[in-house]
Amino acid sequence: MAKAVLGVIGGSGIYDLPGLEDVREEPTASPWGEPSDIPRRGRIGATEIVFLARHDRGHRLPPSEINYRANIDVMKRAGVTDLVALSACGSFREELYPGLFVFVDQFIDRTVRRESTFFGRGCVAHVAFAHPVGPRLAERLAQAAAAENIGHHKGGIYVCMEGPQFSTLAESRAYKAMGADVIGMTNMPEAKLAREAEITYASVAMVTDYDCWHEDHDAVDVAAVVRVLRENGDRAQRLVARLARDFPAEHEACPAGSDRALDGAIITPPQARDPLLLAKLDAVAGRVLNA
Ligand SMILES: CSC[C@H]1O[C@H](OP(=O)(O)O)[C@H](O)[C@@H]1O
Numbered sequence: 001m002a003k004a005v006l007g008v009i010g011g012s013g014i015y016d017l018p019g020l021e022d023v024r025e026e027p028t029a030s031p032w033g034e035p036s037d038i039p040r041r042g043r044i045g046a047t048e049i050v051f052l053a054r055h056d057r058g059h060r061l062p063p064s065e066i067n068y069r070a071n072i073d074v075m076k077r078a079g080v081t082d083l084v085a086l087s088a089c090g091s092f093r094e095e096l097y098p099g100l101f102v103f104v105d106q107f108i109d110r111t112v113r114r115e116s117t118f119f120g121r122g123c124v125a126h127v128a129f130a131h132p133v134g135p136r137l138a139e140r141l142a143q144a145a146a147a148e149n150i151g152h153h154k155g156g157i158y159v160c161m162e163g164p165q166f167s168t169l170a171e172s173r174a175y176k177a178m179g180a181d182v183i184g185m186t187n188m189p190e191a192k193l194a195r196e197a198e199i200t201y202a203s204v205a206m207v208t209d210y211d212c213w214h215e216d217h218d219a220v221d222v223a224a225v226v227r228v229l230r231e232n233g234d235r236a237q238r239l240v241a242r243l244a245r246d247f248p249a250e251h252e253a254c255p256a257g258s259d260r261a262l263d264g265a266i267i268t269p270p271q272a273r274d275p276l277l278l279a280k281l282d283a284v285a286g287r288v289l290n291a
């Protein structure tokens with residue numbers, strides 16, 4: 001198995017990882033364009049960590065303008081095997097209160113204008129995605145949260161909306177009726193692309209608000225969201241530090257097959273593949289294309 005490298009994508013309110021030691025910036029070119037920020041490599045204990053600020057350091061990028069492909073590609077080039085996504089979210093359940101961390105295990109993709117695959121004309125691939133989160137990585141997160149006394153909930157459905165506007169009341173009620181537990185704007189296509197790149201993915205959905213379905217709460221207000229986010233930030237940092245301290249040196253095989261997702265997934269036969277696309281796929285699909 002490969003050496004484990006932990007990737008961390010920081011969402012709203014999380015633009016650096018204060019516990020990271022020996023930090024160095026690693027500008028990385030990607031054939032998929034500009035990543036959100038320069039990846040920062042460091043370590044916590046013996047675990048190597050690569051951190052990327054999803055919205056850039058000054059929160060310059062709205063959810064729809066994040067280059068998710070470049071972000072995942074640079075993580076892959078950095079050797080990341082396991083990726084933790086830190087994300088703010090609204091809640092559809094009374095018991096999932098602001099401040100709680102939800103280790104979601106399912107997604108509903110409601111995004112409409114994002115590039116959501118590395119593959120396409122000249123190299124077609126269909127990866128399995130029934131289980132989008134690495135169960136072992138999610139369990140390690142839950143153990144780290146328990147060890148740090150961080151209120152958390154295991155499992156949940158995250159609906160990803162396009163944004164940047166928050167939901168209407170009708171949409172909020174519809175998502176709740178659909179069975180969604182939390183809502184955000186960024187985990188899709190991030191999780192899909194991580195799967196295509198054979199990186200094990202887990203999301204920490206940090207509840208900041210009750211969206212707008214809840215009769216006792218007003219419409220979502222970004223200032224209030226940011227206040228809760230600041231409080232969540234310290235907990236997120238402790239969570240990652242504990243996860244890293246207890247992380248295995250070697251990547252653990254993913255029971256959901258995320259680290260072998262491309263086995264048998266590429267349908268286009270070698271002679272029909274487009275060399276230009278293959279060149280762009282050198283990092284994400286290198287394991288199978290160079291086999
Ligand atoms: C600042 S509230 C809305 C914003 O926050 C979340 O971002 P992230 O997932 O990167 O933490 C949400 O998805 C929206 O993009």
Ligand SMILES: Nc1ncnc2[nH]cnc12
Pocket residue numbers: 088089090091161166167183184185208209210211212220225
């Ligand atoms: N209610 C909400 N809807 C979508 N994204 C969010 N991020 C934080 N709160 C949110």
